[in-house]
Amino acid sequence: MSQVAKRYAQSLFQLAQDKQVVDEVNTDLDELVKVIETTPELLSLLSSPKFSIERKKQIVAEIFASANAIVVNTLQLLIDKKRVNEAISLASEYKVLAAGAQGSAEATVYSTRELTDTEKNDISTAFGKLVGKEKLIIKNVIEPSLLGGVRVQIGNYIFDNTVANKLEGLKRTLVG
Incomplete structure (x- = not known):
């Protein structure tokens, strides 16, 4: 920027x-x-x-x-x-x-399927607290390669709770 x-x-x-x-x-x-x-x-x-x-x-x-x-x-x-x-x-x-002035932030949520409104609200509440915002304005991006779970990006913060990431971590642990 x-x-x-x-x-x-x-x-x-x-x-x-x-x-x-x-x-x-x-x-x-x-x-x-x-x-x-x-x-x-x-x-x-x-x-x-x-x-x-x-x-x-x-x-x-x-x-x-x-x-x-x-x-x-x-x-x-x-x-x-x-x-x-x-x-x-x-x-x-x-x-x-x-x-920022409205106490919200934009978030991109990567998932294997379209999120429901309830799921978006739950993510907004949970992750909004983590970054000190009242709510998140969510843009949902479908990414089948994640296998499952979600990856949330809010500004410079990335929260990766995907199956693909967990498998990669397990592979690193096993291989050394």
């Missing part, structure tokens, strides 16, 4: 808090990331020297017309500063700030 993206995210978050639109901005940034991921040409166009900065800002205003004005202004500022390639990093950092 670049320091530039962090600074922009912190400024955007502060402004969103002041205007009480933290969730709305978060939703708009999710949409922005989807647009960039599904249309990588957009970033190429917005960083291309073939178009004027004013034209690029106009394109952003048109594409994200329904987004909150502070999101559009932030994107236009990134264009001005020739930092539009930081947009996804900014969105990611903003999510961390928003979750």
Whole structure:
């Protein structure tokens, strides 16, 4: 994560808090990331020297017309500063700030099958306490190679309680 993206995210978050639109901005940034991921040409166009900065800002205003004005202004500022390639990093950092302010954190849970809502709630409660958060916003990733159990990643923390990991540990013990 670049320091530039962090600074922009912190400024955007502060402004969103002041205007009480933290969730709305978060939703708009999710949409922005989807647009960039599904249309990588957009970033190429917005960083291309073939178009004027004013034209690029106009394109952003048109594409994200329904987004909150502070999101559009932030994107236009990134264009001005020739930092539009930081947009996804900014969105990611903003999510961390928003979750932290709400006493939650994002967690990726790897499992062999789709988790039920009850299982997600149980994991959120148990692992949230371990990292000092009230709740976790869980993204479930299906990974059959785990054989069973779950691996939970919250920021830099990884809790691995999978059958594959336990077998690997047993193998190391037996082989020496």
